[in-house]
Each structure stands twice: as structure tokens, then as C-alpha cells.
Amino acid sequence: MAIALLRVDERLIHGQVVIAWGNHLRSRRYVVLDDDLADSEWEQDLYRLAVPPKSEARFHRVAEGLQVLRELRQDPTTTVVLFRNLTAAMAVDPAAWEAGDALNLGMLHHKEGSSAVRSYLYLDEGDRAAVKVLRERGVRVYGRDLPSSSPVDAAEILGNGSQSGSGETPARG
């Protein structure tokens, strides 16, 4: 299992991911599943500037998610997989998810109709519906911006829990 973290973060590859999570997990590869970025080589070059020297970045369309995740699971290189938003994560073929998978919700900024779960995490009704769908697929969804932060469980993300962190420790990432 070389996928150390599956994360939704609209900033994709950037400082918090490569510095905080990258050092915490000792990741050597960053894989982005995003249609816009997969089609734009010059934007890929910008994101590669954020990748540490001994690491690599790859960019794929969301429709390739099933094949990409299957290949990554067989590869020993420690990898962080990134989605720009919950829509992209939900659009990945449901067969791509395996038992025990956890999806980390990192930074999602405020947008029209969204409400705060944490200062780094704003979700609208569409996002919460996506969380429910992913949970139905067996994915454990949790919020956590940094490795040093307390995780936020799905009940609170969906508006059913308390306002404090759950203390739950994610099995993966």
C-alpha cells in the first residue's frame, strides 16, 4: 500500500502538502487527478516547481482514476494523491476505492452557499452530498489540514456531530 494519503485540497500541490504532509509521510510522489491540470502542460510545470527535488509529480484525468489508483497501490513509492474538490473525488470510478480507504479533506475555501466546518474547510450541500456518496462506497471521510491537527469526523462534517474534533485517528494519512 504505497498510497499514504488521499486528499481533497483545492490548492493541490503546494507548501502545506509537500512540507507538512510530505515530511510527515516521507512521500516521494504527488499524483493529481484533475481534468484541467491534466490538459495543461504549462500549469503542470508551475505545480512541479513546488515538488521537492527527490520527489516527482504526475497529472491524470479523473477518468483515469481507477487505473491510476490500482497501479499506485502496487507501487512501493510512497505517494500522496490529490483532488481539487469533492466532485472530482466522487467522479472516480467507485471500483477504485478499497476497504479501509480514507479520504482527507484539507483546504476548501469559502464559496457561495458553503458553511464552515473548520477555518480551512467550507462545504456546501453538494459537498456534503458527495461525502455521503463516498461513505456509501466504503470510504472514511475526515477533515484534517495538517498532521498536527485533530481530525474531524464525518458526523461533524455532515452537521451531525459536536463542534470539537472527534479525536479519531485516521487509519491512512
Place this chain on the structure above:
Amino acid sequence: MSEGEIRGIVVAHGALAANLVEAVRGIAGVEPDALVPISNEGLGRDALCASIREAFGAGRQIVFTDLPSGSAHLAAMLVARESEGVAVVSGVNLPMLLDFVFKRALGLDELVLRVMEKGRNGIHGYRPPTG
């Protein structure tokens, strides 16, 4: 701002940009719009790009960013790509900004190389002798 002079936009995490610009103003006493601070706090990529564009003056600009791997730097490069006369310099520090504010009439390429050198030259290490 004198016509033709380069404007500096400092884009950084938290309160860093505002504090750097305040320090430059306190030390050098430059006119307020020579340097404009922007925090990335709470801003997604599109909002940050919009803030950078709004901070632009009429002519040429240098966008100073803190982390080359940061979202602020990425936003600055995206804006620079779509705009004429914009350069981006990462690793912003006080020595480079203090030089920048006095040399804003230089050519853009020349000034970019100059502030990078000043920034690097402002870093010194010292380890006192033991015993």
C-alpha cells in the same frame, strides 16, 4: 508613485506581507503605494489572483512571494503569465525589499536580478567560537 516606476506587491502567508511592508516603510520611509501587501489567508486560487491583479499599478510590477512552493507563488505566476510587464520573485526578505524601493526606475529584468542578489546577500550565518 512616479510614472514608470515599478510597483512591488508582496504576497505571503498570514501577516507576513503586511509586516514586511510595514518594516520597509518604517526603515526607508517610501511612498505608500510603492509596496502593496497581500495575505493569502482565506483566499482560494482565483480570489488570490484577483487580489494580485487589483493591486497592480499602471505600469510594471514585481510580485514578491514567500515560499516558492506556496499557493501565493502559484497565483502570482498565473497572473504574471497573463499580464505584460510582470515578474515574480520568491523568497522575499527585508534586504531585497529595502533595495527594491530605491531602485524602482530600473528595467524590470535588471531589477529582478538585482533584488534576487540582494536577497541572497542578506543571508549570513554565524557560529560563535566555543570555549
